[in-house]
Amino acid sequence: MKEITMDVLHDAANRLLFDMSEQEYQTLYEEFKILTKQMEKIGKIEGLEAYAPMTFPFDVTVDYLREDVAETPLPRDEALKNAGSVQDHEIKLPKVVG
Amino acid sequence: MNTLDLSLNEIHAALVEKKVTPLELTQEAIKRAKESKDNAFELIDEANALAFAASLKGPEKDNVLWGIPYVLKDNFSTKGLPTTASSNILNGYVPLYDATVVSKLKAAKAVMIGKSTLDELAMGGTGTTGHLGKTYNPWDPTHQRMIGGSSCGSAASVCSGIVPFALGSDTGDSVRKPASFAGLVGMKPTWGRISRYGLFPFAPSLDHVGFFSRTAADSAYLLDVLAGRDNHDSTSSFKPVEKYESLIGKPVKGLKIAIIKEITDSITNQALKASFAKSVEALKKQGVEVEEVSFGRDLLESIYATYIVISCAEATSNDANLDGIKFGPNYGGKTYQEVMYNARTKGFSELIKRRFVIGSFALMRENQDVLFLRAQKNRAKIVEKTNAILKDHDFIYVPAAPSIAPSFSAASDKLSDEYLIADNHLALGNFAGLPSITLPLTLEEGMPIGINFMGRAFEEAKLYQIAAAFESISGLSNLSIRNKKEGNL
Numbered sequence: 001m002k003e004i005t006m007d008v009l010h011d012a013a014n015r016l017l018f019d020m021s022e023q024e025y026q027t028l029y030e031e032f033k034i035l036t037k038q039m040e041k042i043g044k045i046e047g048l049e050a051y052a053p054m055t056f057p058f059d060v061t062v063d064y065l066r067e068d069v070a071e072t073p074l075p076r077d078e079a080l081k082n083a084g085s086v087q088d089h090e091i092k093l094p095k096v097v098g
Numbered sequence: 099m100n101t102l103d104l105s106l107n108e109i110h111a112a113l114v115e116k117k118v119t120p121l122e123l124t125q126e127a128i129k130r131a132k133e134s135k136d137n138a139f140e141l142i143d144e145a146n147a148l149a150f151a152a153s154l155k156g157p158e159k160d161n162v163l164w165g166i167p168y169v170l171k172d173n174f175s176t177k178g179l180p181t182t183a184s185s186n187i188l189n190g191y192v193p194l195y196d197a198t199v200v201s202k203l204k205a206a207k208a209v210m211i212g213k214s215t216l217d218e219l220a221m222g223g224t225g226t227t228g229h230l231g232k233t234y235n236p237w238d239p240t241h242q243r244m245i246g247g248s249s250c251g252s253a254a255s256v257c258s259g260i261v262p263f264a265l266g267s268d269t270g271d272s273v274r275k276p277a278s279f280a281g282l283v284g285m286k287p288t289w290g291r292i293s294r295y296g297l298f299p300f301a302p303s304l305d306h307v308g309f310f311s312r313t314a315a316d317s318a319y320l321l322d323v324l325a326g327r328d329n330h331d332s333t334s335s336f337k338p339v340e341k342y343e344s345l346i347g348k349p350v351k352g353l354k355i356a357i358i359k360e361i362t363d364s365i366t367n368q369a370l371k372a373s374f375a376k377s378v379e380a381l382k383k384q385g386v387e388v389e390e391v392s393f394g395r396d397l398l399e400s401i402y403a404t405y406i407v408i409s410c411a412e413a414t415s416n417d418a419n420l421d422g423i424k425f426g427p428n429y430g431g432k433t434y435q436e437v438m439y440n441a442r443t444k445g446f447s448e449l450i451k452r453r454f455v456i457g458s459f460a461l462m463r464e465n466q467d468v469l470f471l472r473a474q475k476n477r478a479k480i481v482e483k484t485n486a487i488l489k490d491h492d493f494i495y496v497p498a499a500p501s502i503a504p505s506f507s508a509a510s511d512k513l514s515d516e517y518l519i520a521d522n523h524l525a526l527g528n529f530a531g532l533p534s535i536t537l538p539l540t541l542e543e544g545m546p547i548g549i550n551f552m553g554r555a556f557e558e559a560k561l562y563q564i565a566a567a568f569e570s571i572s573g574l575s576n577l578s579i580r581n582k583k584e585g586n587l
Contacts, residue, residue: 002465032456054481057481058531
């Protein structure tokens with residue numbers, strides 16, 4: 001596993017496209033120390049490697065095709081309601097490329 | 099006693115007998131909501147609620163939810179009403195559709211009076227991290243104690259008597275722990291029993307719709323309406339919906355309960371230990387077979403880290419769309435990355451950002467084996483052990499929390515090595531997707547504290563059977579700050 005350093009945490013936050021206060025990076029650093037210690041303990045639990053990673057509590061199987069029923073799509077005016085800016089029935093975005 | 103303070107069945111009877119109207123109930127609920135000083139609401143939808151209540155034609159004798167006011171956690175989509183999940187990044191977001199549970203309650207003609215506040219994006223357990231600040235525990239008028247989270251506003255609105263029921267969501271214990279601190283019935287049914295369409299996802303492998311009520315029977319009536327397959331949610335179950343109140347009142351003699359030794363041993367509060375022991379003896383007197391079993395200390399101590407890694411990893415992926423472009427305010431920027439960076443830096447609280455970094459780090463290729471995959475394997479081992487116990491027992495019975503509601507000064511959302519078992523074991527129900535219900539056990543220093551029963555998958559009716567029997571033991575059915583009781587334990 002990658003060693004936890006303040007630089008690694010800054011890099012991880014920046015990859016997630018946000019920044020935090022220096023105090024919060026310090027809190028996070030302390031949290032990671034606790035978390036990695038606990039995860040190391042979990043690694044020592046006998047027989048753990050034999051288990052398959054569990055992604056959901058139960059298998060959910062959907063094995064049918066739904067009827068091909070025509071539905072009314074979202075009306076245009078409704079769809080544009082949450083847009084901050086609208087022009088000619090289209091969402092207007094600020095220019096961020098080029 | 100005001101009609102609003104009765105159980106659902108009793109309110110329904112009053113409605114059918116025309117002693118009260120839906121409009122009068124709604125007016126009283128809104129009055130109480132406005133008077134509340136506990137910071138429970140994101141919004142009170144007064145105009146729509148009054149109009150809907152006034153429009154109801156009836157009464158409908160066979161519909162126990164007809165005309166009943168309720169409160170909805172603000173992470174369920176509501177068409178035309180702002181839905182923020184108490185996060186600044188969703189300020190101003192107005193969904194274009196109703197969550198399935200909202201549609202079902204609307205069809206049942208229950209009256210939604212408002213949306214309750216929560217820990218931001220439902221990722222917290224203290225009721226302090228939402229964008230409106232702390233939610234206070236109504237049982238403590240000095241406002242020193244929390245009510246827990248993340249469904250803090252829903253819990254506060256039911257225990258303060260504003261409404262007889264409220265919806266929440268439960269990913270680790272976010273309904274069942276606050277229920278313990280609020281003296282309520284808090285139910286999380288089997289994973290897949292209730293559609294999650296329209297519930298903002300936190301960690302879908304662990305997320306459940308849950309609800310607060312003041313009696314076990316009320317909770318069963320709610321599940322009757324909310325349960326069922328929904329083609330909008332591919333994880334919802336095809337299993338037929340039952341009459342979940344059908345076993346209430348039937349003798350509990352012969353039912354088998356497991357008590358997990360390491361969990362009861364982890365409780366240091368002597369008053370709680372004594373009340374719990376008394377409750378066990380009372381259950382035995384009713385013919386319930388009680389057996390103490392061992393789960394394994396290492397496995398129980400591993401619940402929290404396992405939960406944090408899995409839930410944070412799922413959350414960081416789910417919330418990647420909260421970026422200031424698809425959702426959230428636009429704070430400007432020269433590139434789209436800068437727009438996202440500004441929106442996410444300003445839009446999320448520090449707790450949420452820390453959780454996202456943990457989740458993202460756990461998912462990185464070089465870390466996956468020892469963090470994310472290890473947590474998922476451990477989840478499988480924990481679930482196997484839980485189900486093995488339930489093979490020989492109908493329920494697992496535990497204290498729901500290690501104490502009464504903590505004071506704000508003692509509570510923290512930072513990761514800690516303390517109370518690893520006592521504070522986190524309710525997540526067993528989320529790992530395994532099992533139905534799990536919290537009920538009030540007793541009061542200490544005037545503050546309630548609860549217990550929890552967890553049953554086998556899709557055996558909710560049996561869970562309500564033992565829950566209702568337990569209410570007769572505790573003497574704390576229909577508890578609220580307007581209907582205080584001393585209890586028997």
